[in-house]
Amino acid sequence: MKELNELNLPEDLKYTEDHEWAKVEGDVVTIGINDYAQDQLGEIVFVELPESGDTFSQGDEFGSVESVKAVSEMYIPISGEVVEINEELEDAPEFVNNDCYEKGWIVKVKAKDLSEMDGLMDKAAYLDMLKG
């Protein structure tokens, strides 16, 4: 497992208590699980995705990631409608391990209220949470 100082946590992302990351581009938010989460889960063998058009409220479960031994639900960081899912993960779930912020993104959501982003953590706050 990675030490905290080894984690890759980009400055331009926001983070949740459940270890998702979120990135705003216009009114669309791209969402995935962060380096800490993928490292803790180990090799991911399956990603359960929602469907485009599904709507969620902030904090709803929107899918799951499974490693050989563990399973972990993912919780949506922001309310809105799923406008795109990363279909490549069906055949290449390892993208979440190898490149969790680029090829391993999971869903894109059209935000209902972008101000919800303000309640998420920046890198420093997230690291503080991990340090307990």
Place this chain on the structure above:
Amino acid sequence: MNAQLKTTPLNKWHRDQGANMADFGGYDMPLWYETGVKNEHLAVLNSAGIFDTSHMACISVEAGKDQMDAFTLINDCFTRDITNLVSGRCVYGAFLDEQGHCIDDAIVYKFCDYQFMICVNAGMGGQIADHLEANKKDAAVVITDLSGKVAKMDIQGFNSARILSGLIQSPESVFTKMPYFSFKGHFNKTGSGADQVKLLDGTPVLLSRSGYTGEFGFEIFLDPNAIVDLWTGILKAGEKLGISACGLGARDSLRAGACLPLSHQDIGHWKFMNHPWDFALPYSEDKKSFTKEFLGADALSSAPSDRFVFPFVGESLKKVAAGEDTLVLEAGQTESIGQVLTCATDMGIGWNEGVIVSVASPNLPENIKIKGISCGFVMVSKRLSPGSKLTLKQGKRSILVTIVTDIRPDRTARKKLDNFI
């Protein structure tokens, strides 16, 4: 790394490879390497994998020459009947307390009538040694915890013998008459049968045709100073065949798929019966009694158990978390009848027209894409039949599973050695 954790002689190698390490039974052990659990799991099914198991504990149980005390002590405490166990054979079973609860599962090795070795799980050497000491009464038996004095690594998968052939002296002789659950050699130069198996540099090893993956292979006991060379030698010799170093993740997933229990997870503090591992108890042919008396037998026999352990398979890779928080539901019911003990994924199996096939299955249909299936064990309060459907529900998440008698088909562990050399 936590300074309190123990290390095996291969610890530096694991860390140099960038393995994901974790505390396991008080040891700093690799969960997986860069190759990942999936590839490590599949390497064992498709070729071979090696596992560092030096964290496991060995106990020597010896009596004076021609004395039966060592045999009697083990036979009184172990669940399997070793009356007919011949020298050079080993047997899987468990040690129970008086309540019939499992302290640990183990393999007993017989060197001769008065010399035995017991291999137990990480951190259990002292406890099992104490258990035997407490039960030996006045018997003249010397019980020695060999933790730290014997290293252990295992090679599992159908290419195991081919790879080992280039690293041991007289492989033709070693691999002759070596059935499943037999062993040859010794880890001490002066030990019984030490001349039977030697590495090319003369290092004696104990080579046991056993394992926990369900696949053909060997467990290897040797001097801790020799294990790094053997480990790297095996990796080099098996490189072109696709061998992989494997961590605890692959060991657990292979073991679950092979329908074998994980200690302190699938077996633990409940009566060790009504489980799918009949081979661990000394049942008579009609399964109505035991062939011998042993510690815990009365508790197993006298009280009806309300706990039954069954293997299950899921419909896909989807899993739930093991533990008491995941409900085990029968169709149409809302009250849980038990708990999930293990829920893992065997990456080497998949459904084909209602039947599970393995990547190693002969006549595997072309174009079939094997993605893996979740599998494991549930402990429930009633007897279920194979084919019974259950819903495992963890919060909003639920999966449908089927109770089965076996999980991964076409396993190679019991096949004749001639097939693999």
